[in-house]
Amino acid sequence: AQSVTQPDIHITVSEGASLELRCNYSYGATPYLFWYVQSPGQGLQLLLKYFSGDTLVQGIKGFEAEFKRSQSSFNLRKPSVHWSDAAEYFCAGEAAGNKLTFGGGTRVLVKP
Amino acid sequence: GAGVSQSPSNKVTEKGKDVELRCDPISGHTALYWYRQSLGQGLEFLIYFQGNSAPDKSGLPSDRFSAERTGGSVSTLTIQRTQQEDSAVYLCASSYPDRGRDGYTFGSGTRLTVV
Numbered sequence: 001a002q003s004v005t006q007p008d009i010h011i012t013v014s015e016g017a018s019l020e021l022r023c024n025y026s027y028g029a030t031p032y033l034f035w036y037v038q039s040p041g042q043g044l045q046l047l048l049k050y051f052s053g054d055t056l057v058q059g060i061k062g063f064e065a066e067f068k069r070s071q072s073s074f075n076l077r078k079p080s081v082h083w084s085d086a087a088e089y090f091c092a093g094e095a096a097g098n099k100l101t102f103g104g105g106t107r108v109l110v111k112p
Numbered sequence: 113g114a115g116v117s118q119s120p121s122n123k124v125t126e127k128g129k130d131v132e133l134r135c136d137p138i139s140g141h142t143a144l145y146w147y148r149q150s151l152g153q154g155l156e157f158l159i160y161f162q163g164n165s166a167p168d169k170s171g172l173p174s175d176r177f178s179a180e181r182t183g184g185s186v187s188t189l190t191i192q193r194t195q196q197e198d199s200a201v202y203l204c205a206s207s208y209p210d211r212g213r214d215g216y217t218f219g220s221g222t223r224l225t226v227v
Binding site for chain 2 (some may be wrong): 034036043090094103
């Protein structure tokens with residue numbers, strides 16, 4: 001079955017430090033991959049997406065993600081975290097049929 | 113509009129009542145989706161509309177759930193005889209047929225509480 005896994009439920013990072021959120025997928029073929037961010041009481045905002053081509057994808061708010069086929073991973077990174085990055089982050093994959101399968105989310109807490 | 117609009121933002125209903133949730137997608141987006149976000153189940157696909165094609169209803173959890181999309185634009189998700197397990201945030205999203213263009217754009221959701 002198609003699945004997306006985010007191994008870390010919570011991550012705490014100091015402001016200014018780097019951040020990496022892990023995402024692993026299990027699909028028959030390489031799916032379209034997305035990272036979304038959700039602030040409390042808000043919907044999902046698209047940070048970046050991978051469809052094909054360059055395996056390093058740049059997104060909004062200074063985020064980037066690297067697609068690694070050999071590891072079935074699509075990890076999200078940011079070199080220097082700001083307090084406003086505290087939120088929940090969701091990795092998602094789309095296979096045939098335009099249906100997104102989401103990971104369980106990683107909640108990021110930023111310490112001053 | 114500038115984004116995906118959902119109404120109401122919050123809805124409290126009594127068990128057994130019917131509810132209607134509305135989604136107004138981005139103009140020009142021919143695809144529309146409903147997802148449900150709950151503590152126990154995370155984010156789950158419910159239903160997908162693409163243009164005039166028959167919708168993909170494979171994610172609807174029971175026959176109490178239905179959705180329609182009128183005129184290829186606004187969509188209504190209806191839950192009949194609500195149960196407490198229906199309490200969740202219902203998210204609507206829309207997209208161009210080519211998701212490589214802008215991905216999926218989500219609304220802010222409707223928080224449904226069944227008491």
